[in-house]
Structure formats: C-alpha cells, structure tokens
Amino acid sequence: MTFSHSIKSFDELTNHELYNMLRLRSDVFVVEQNCPYLDLDNKDQKSFHLLYYVDNDLAGVTRLLPSGLSYNEISIGRVVIARTHRGLGLGVKLMEATIAGCEEKFGKAPIRISAQYHLSKFYQSLGFKEQGEAYDEDGIPHIEMLRA
Template sequence: MNLNWILKRFDELTPFELYQLLRLRSEVFVVEQNCVFLDMDNKDQQCWHLLGWDGDLLAASTRLVPPGMAYAEMSIGRVVSSPQLRGKGIGRELMLESIKAAHELFGKNNIRIGAQLYLEKFYQSLGFHTDGDVYLEDGIKHVEMLYQPS
C-alpha cells in the first residue's frame, strides 16, 4: 500500500484532518472496540500526529507523545488503522513510520507504549519487549512495552 504520510503538530492540523482523525479514532476505539471512554484527553494539543492517507481516506494514524508526558520516555499512542484497509500491512507500516518520526522529533531514545495485550506479539515483531504486568485500561487488557533503538 502506498500511503501519503503527513506529520503535524496539533495546531497545524486542518479542520478536515482533525475531523478525520477524531472520526477514525471514534470508529475504532469507541464503536468497534465497544469501549466508552473520553478519547479527547487534553494530550493531543502537546503532541505530534502522524497521518497516513489513501487519497481522501485517513488509513492510519498515531499520536507521538513527547518524553515526560505519558511516561518518562517518548511514546507512541492512539495507534489506529481504518477497518476498510486492514490486512494490507498498514499497521506495520504505521508503526515503522511512527518509530522513525518519534526518533527524528525527540532523539533516538527509548519508546514506551501501553499496548493492548492481544497485540503484544505484533509489537514484539517490531522490536518492542514487554516491560511490566498486564493491567486494565477502559476494560481492555494492556501491557507496557519498551523499544530500545540499537
């Protein structure tokens, strides 16, 4: 898949981009995962957002969180891909682009994530290792994972 990747600070997002971003996150995190939670947590404004576009369709996105905000390390969060395009390697491409962008923004340091437990093996395949016990967040099992660049 040949996505057009755009990296922007929150205040650089156009109204169209912001709408599509929040819509995709709602579609997946609230509707698909049947999880009632407040996605807009007042962290977006201090973060960078990586958007992968397939034409006018927002195919995938992550939130790149500066060190000291969610964890001592930088973080990649709100990892989401469009249900319409799954099964085409978008998740792997999204994470590889996100790791690269996070290192360009914040330096080539460790990245900590709070991963949904069912995705643990996927993140391990990208070089993350489990770094903590399983915990519940919004009724979904999660585990902290750490990526240490070589």
C-alpha cells in the same frame, strides 16, 4: 495503491484533518471496540500526529508524545487503522513511519507504549519488549512495552 503520510503538530492540523483523525479514533476505539472512554485527554495539543493515507484516504493515525507527557520516555499512542484498510499490512508501515517520526521529532531514544495485550507479538516484531504484567485499561487487557 499509493501510500503517504504526514506528521503534524496539533496546531498544524487543518480542521478537516483534525475532524477525520478524531472520527477515525472514535469509530474504532469507542464504537467498534464498544469501549466508552474519554479520548480527548488534553495530550493531543502537546503531541505530534501521524496521518497515514492510502490512495488519499485516511487509513491510519498515531499520536507521538514527547517524554514526560504520558511516561518518562517518548511514547506512541492512539494507534489505529481504519476497518476498511485492514489486512493490507499497514500496521507495520504505520508503526515504522511512527518510530521514524519519533526519532525525527524527539531524537533517538527509548519509546514506551501501552499496547492492547493481544497485539503484544506484533509490537515485539518491531523491537518492543513487554514490561511488567498485563493490566486492565477501559475493560481491555493492556501491557506496557519498551523499545530501547
């Protein structure tokens, strides 16, 4: 298996990359999780996007948001791994590449996320700490987490 990734601004994405990224997000967040929500929130245009490939297949994506767009801090969102590529340990690889990408694009600074609550321990293993209480977001329990 070969692993690779690229980080691109919205304007740098090809039509095919954009389509595949949005398709993957919709497949997981809307269809698989049975959660109708507005994925297209006008933040993609101001963000960077990490596209993670396994053997040239799009296996995962994340969104890297500058400070001030979602939170006062830099943030990471829309973290997703394709169902076909789960169980390969890609979550850690994807997030490590994303954290490094945030530092490359925005500088070394705290990173805030809104994590699905059941993934809290996973994010803690990457240095994130829970902030506040769990809350409902689109019918799914979430919690804010910060990596100082």
